[in-house]
Amino acid sequence: MPAAHLVGCDGARSTVRTTAGIGFPGTPSTVYGWLADVYLDSPPRAGFSTFGPLGGLMVAPMPDGRYRLVGVSPDSLTTTRPGRLTLAELRDKTIAVAGDDFGMRDPQWLSRFGNATRLADRYRRGRVLLAGDAAHQHFPAGGVGMNVGIQDAHNLGWKLAATLTGRAPDSLLDTYHDERHPVGARLAEHSRAQTALMSSFTPENLALRALLNDMIARRPAFNEDLAQSLTALAVHYPATAPDAHPLTGTRAPDLAFTGSDSKLFSLLRADAHLLLLPHDAGHASAPDRPGLVVRTGPLSRPPAAWADVRAALIRPDGHVAWIGTEEDGADLATAAQKALTASALPPTV
Numbered sequence: 001m002p003a004a005h006l007v008g009c010d011g012a013r014s015t016v017r018t019t020a021g022i023g024f025p026g027t028p029s030t031v032y033g034w035l036a037d038v039y040l041d042s043p044p045r046a047g048f049s050t051f052g053p054l055g056g057l058m059v060a061p062m063p064d065g066r067y068r069l070v071g072v073s074p075d076s077l078t079t080t081r082p083g084r085l086t087l088a089e090l091r092d093k094t095i096a097v098a099g100d101d102f103g104m105r106d107p108q109w110l111s112r113f114g115n116a117t118r119l120a121d122r123y124r125r126g127r128v129l130l131a132g133d134a135a136h137q138h139f140p141a142g143g144v145g146m147n148v149g150i151q152d153a154h155n156l157g158w159k160l161a162a163t164l165t166g167r168a169p170d171s172l173l174d175t176y177h178d179e180r181h182p183v184g185a186r187l188a189e190h191s192r193a194q195t196a197l198m199s200s201f202t203p204e205n206l207a208l209r210a211l212l213n214d215m216i217a218r219r220p221a222f223n224e225d226l227a228q229s230l231t232a233l234a235v236h237y238p239a240t241a242p243d244a245h246p247l248t249g250t251r252a253p254d255l256a257f258t259g260s261d262s263k264l265f266s267l268l269r270a271d272a273h274l275l276l277l278p279h280d281a282g283h284a285s286a287p288d289r290p291g292l293v294v295r296t297g298p299l300s301r302p303p304a305a306w307a308d309v310r311a312a313l314i315r316p317d318g319h320v321a322w323i324g325t326e327e328d329g330a331d332l333a334t335a336a337q338k339a340l341t342a343s344a345l346p347p348t349v
Contacts, residue, residue, distance in 0.1 A: 004164060005127045005173075007156065012118070014134035020125050026118025026137065026188070030079055031199040033072040033139075036090050036110045040067045041103025048098075051209065053201050055097040066108060071097060074201050085110040115139035115195045117188050123152075123177040131156055136184040138191035141198065147232045148187050151317070152180050154270075158316035161271060167291055168344035179237045190230055237319055245323035247305060252314050256300040264314070267295055273321065273343060274314040275336070278302075289345045313339050 008016025017024060040059075049058040055073030062068050073093055090110060091101045118137045123130050132149035156176050162168035197209055216223045228234035237249035255264040255276075267274050272293045280296035299306065306312075310332055311324035322339035326332040 005129060005160060007160075008128065008130045008134040009132050009153070011133045012116075012137040014130065016128060017120060017130055017134050020128040022125055022128075022130065023121040024118045024137075025121060026116065028079065029081065029114030029116040030077065031072065031115045031139070031195060032076050032078060032082055032112045033070065033114075033199075034076070034085050034090065034093065034112050035068065035070045036085065036087075036104075037062055037066050037068050037108040038087075038090070038104045039065060039106045039108075041105065042100070043067055043102055044098070044100075050098055051198075051206075052097070053203075053206070055093070055201065056198060057094060057097040059102070067102075069094060069104075072199055073097060077199060081114065082112060085112055113140055115191075115199070117192055119181075119184050119188055123181055123184075124173060129156060129173070129176065135180075136187055138188055139195045139198075141191050141194040142230065144187060144191060144230055144232065148183060151183070151232060151235065154317040155180055158270060162291065162344050165291075172344060183232065183235055186229075187232070194230075235319075245309075245325065247309070247312075247320050247323050250320050252312070252318055252320050253303060253306075255302060255306070257295070258298045258300045260297070265318070267293060268314065268316065268318055269293060270316050272316060273340075273345060275340070276309075276312040276314065278312075279310045289340060292340070292345050311336050313343060315343075 006016060008014045008020070010016055014024075043061075044059050046061070050056065055071060055076075057069065057071040060068045060070075069090065071093060073096065087104070087107050087110065090107070091104060094101050094104065116137055117139065120130050120135045123135055131152035133145065135152060136145070136148065138145060156173075159168070159172050159176055163170055163172055197205065197212070216226065225234075233251060235251060239248040241248075252264060257263070264274070264276075272291050275292055275294045276299075277294065277296045278299045302309070308325045309323055310326060311322075312320060313322040313336075315321045321343050322336075324332050324335045324339070326335055
């Protein structure tokens with residue numbers, strides 16, 4: 001099947017990546033956790049989790065009355081992958097960690113997972129690109145890889161569309177690696193840090209966990225920073241212009257508009273940039289360009305960082321491409337035209 005590009009989204013054992021000769025350096029597993037979807041006749045309280053010298057366990061409700069059990073125990077620390085997980089082993093581990101098997105029965109899924117951590121050395125080689133687990137492998141701590149994988153696809157998707165439709169040069173695809181590879185590196189760093197906290201059962205590590213739990217509970221700003229970082233919502237792509245506004249490259253918030261029920265996220269489109277003109281006075285209204293949606297009108301109680309924003313160009317993936325703060329209408333219009341052209345949004349001829 002002929003194609004202009006091939007995107008490997010085929011997991012950690014990616015055939016696309018291997019065939020393209022893209023390296024996947026990293027470290028092998030030293031911890032093997034265990035998980036299962038089972039029915040519980042006597043389930044624990046909602047949100048149950050425990051961690052102590054004998055291991056850690058989390059129990060979460062699933063559809064159809066099932067429960068997912070995820071755990072790590074001292075015998076999980078091994079470089080040799082254990083054999084197939086059985087219900088009897090799962091029951092023994094659960095009792096050891098939690099003191100109860102919760103009446104588990106009828107397993108629907110029994111599996112193990114390791115902490116092998118690897119990162120593709122390139123996200124693009126010619127017409128082949130990688131996204132998701134094909135580009136990065138890590139310990140599945142809290143589902144952090146899901147957000148990063150979705151962001152990979154969103155970042156790449158609009159760039160492929162702009163390139164294939166002729167609105168942008170092929171070099172735009174190089175920015176996919178430039179922007180997303182550092183995010184993959186941070187994902188590896190964060191998941192390794194979490195692995196250390198989740199797979200050591202010594203008194204020292206238990207004390208460290210207690211200290212961090214206390215800091216998270218008592219320091220909202222620290223809690224917010226961790227949450228934004230681990231969910232990859234704090235991703236900030238570097239600006240190419242040295243005089244770019246500090247918001248350039250950040251993820252735009254779901255801004256509200258005065259006198260309207262619509263908010264910014266509802267205006268985002270996979271095939272178009274969004275130009276916000278909150279102080280529009282007619283000087284830059286509705287530029288006629290393919291791949292562009294324009295929203296005029298004031299913002300309702302914008303965050304402090306957005307107080308001086310007079311125009312903003314938002315990419316299809318929700319990140320800020322450009323911010324204009326010029327007070328003079330003509331200057332703002334000129335800056336907006338330059339930003340639109342730089343973002344591969346040429347005027348209609």
